Amino acid sequence: MEFSRFVAIGDSQTEGMCDELGPDTYRGWADRLAEQLADINPGLHYANLAIRGKNTRNTLNEQLAPALAMKPDLVAAPLGMNDVIGRADLDVVHADLEQIYGALAETGATVIISTFPDIAQINPLGRAFESRLFEVNDIMRGFARRHGFVLVDLFAAPVLRDRRAWSTDRLHASSLGHGRFAAGAAHALGLPGADSQWSSALDVTDEPNPLRRTVDDARWLVEFFTPWIVRKLRGRSLGDGRTPKRPLLAPVVAPGNVTAR
Template sequence: MEFSRFVAIGDSQTEGMCDEAGPDLYRGWADRLAEQLSTVNPGLRYANLAIRGKNTRDTLVEQLEPALALRPDLIAAPLGMNDVIGRADLDVVHADLDKIYGSLAESGATVVISTFPDIAQINPLGRAFEPRLFEINDIMRGFSRRYGFVLVDLFAAPVLRDRRSWSTDRLHASSLGHDRFAAGAAHALGLPGSDPGWGRALDFTGEPNPLRRTVDDARWLVEFFTPWIVRKVRGRSLGDGRTPKRPELTPIVAPGGRRGGLRIGPGDAGRREQGDGERRPFLSGHVRAAIVAAADTARRRSRSNCRSTPSAMSVTTSREAITVRRSSLMIRRVPCASS
């Protein structure tokens, strides 16, 4: 297929969150797909209007008209995951999607959408919104049939049920996950040289240690879930005040050979300076107690495999260090990064 004007809309997934391409740069599946497209469409220009935290209504109000104004012949618009997590009324979401997808279909462009992966085994709370995820996937399949859209079936890809395909926040894909999404889109579009086995499972590396899994889940609860809940209660979003990373159609390779990505703004840099690499106590006593209890349970379960149990348990990787004690919980905070 020949394309010359590729536009992507949506949320953090399409913005490229957690696929770090270099200092202060995010890449993402849409950027990766654009790069693949440019190898067979040398004149391709690409814009990415997606912004983290945006839901379907935001996309309808803020992104649809600017996207159509760019007169794209290829549009990437996988939408709806923030509505699933955010507990939006899916009947209302369906109506908003119908307006968006109807307009995109009328434009005559090729439209790429997707189902969403089943992250019940990835995210500790994944099973809580699994029925809603199934419903949004059925909605996406219905729009694909109705309008003849290109559907990338991420739900059917075993690779995306592997933790290695997900970042430490367990909501955004890792660099590997973004790469597999781009490969799936390339195959769905029929690009020359695309991989029909893009979704195959990764090599098995053994079951994770139950103690490590429990401590990892505890870290996720403190570091990612709690701040998310606080933002929801306050009515805030990570996308507040942000602008698209590629608002205009531009060549894939920028002057100097650097590929497009999201440069992190002063707000992000400030948050990183305040949070990364510091060891600080988490002050919520009831959460700390719950985490310590979970760790104690895991320790008891692991006694049959251990000759002795230390009073402090540690799990350390190259990116984070966590120590759980009966009396305190200290966490080294890390940025959203690919795993």
Template sequence: MSGDERGYRRFVALGDSQTEGLNDGDDVRGYRGWADRLAEHLAAADPEVRYANLAVRGRLAHEVCAEQLSPALALAPDLVTVMAGVNDLIRPGCDVAAVSGHIERMLSALSAAGAEVVTFAYPDPGRLLPAGRLLSARTRDLNDRVRAAARRSGALVVDLSAHPVTSDSRLWSDDRLHLNALGHTLLAAAVAHALRLPGSDDSWSNPLPVREPLTRWRRAEAELRWAMGFVGPWVVRRLTKRSSGDGRRAKRPALGPVSVHTGRS
């Protein structure tokens, strides 16, 4: 059932760093992110909306399922978003079938509890990262499995792989793994459109204005800066078996009112 047929009063977001809101803000000011922005869209139409965000950065799909599903069900939501699996995809030896199984468990349980459930198919990482081409087939496999799981459970799929704009580098942070403020804004609009919320449309999927391509030297410089600034630290965390989410908790573990943001971004 869509947003033009029912109202949503209890929105709960499950996931990892993307749903937590990195890099739309920072650790000092806090992170906003697409889920917060979607909650604000809901609250602008209905101030009675309550919102919880259980996402924690670094979580793998089985961790999202183990740590967030039961608390989400306890909140009795009528709208839930489930974004998981990307942290699995970028790790060697990823078992795509197992990852999709954890996602399907969440979709099925939340749908059976009466919630409208939204999940995602991801853009091709090969369009953003030179090494991402190694993950393209794996990503397509997960997307296919998630679409099938969504059909079985009745969940909605926001298919980011179907829209070239989602691979535009201007939507992504310097680490190329997390959306920036513009990316989070467009993702919130994509979910609102999938739900057919009042005031939503498909303009989020329009391509950005054409820009001049980088020179070969600038591209090489950007690749080196990315490798030194982000790949190196990621490898160190893997070798030391640490996660960016160690010691972190959900930023909004309980349902609460939403303050509608009035800024420009």
């Protein structure tokens, strides 16, 4: 399957946060997938409109129209994680997704969405929003069935229950995690040479003892969770004032010092 115009929309996951290329410069799973697609079709053009902190309503109001205007034949649109964490009304989220995914389906483009990993084993507060995550995952499966979207099942991937697949903030994937997501999308698309074992668990290593785990969790609460709560109370987001990293369709050039996998 050959694509010529690939557009990604969404939040920090699709922007690529914590898959660092340089200071405040990120690669991410969608960029990695674009690089694999460009190996097949060097004429591929790619845009990435995703911005950290954006929720489904933001995507509907700010990203959908520019994405549609590019007339993509491939769209990456895994949405909803910020709504899960931010405790948005999931009925409202579902209605917003109906508009976004309905509009994308009407274009005839191939659309990639995903379930979300159960990070309760990674994030100390994961169980507080686990039931909401399950509900959003069911919503995503429903859209995939209804519209024939490509679904990457991150929830079923053992590798994403491993701390090594996550950055130190325990909310964003590490470079390894982004690589596995990209490999999962490539496999779901049926790309030549795609890795059917993309979701498999990493080799077992010694787990930190309970005391070390408790200390690590306490440090996470101070370094990452507390600042997030402060921003939330102030009505602020990491994405405030930011613009997309790839706002226009352009040829894909892989990082010269980073492998594509």
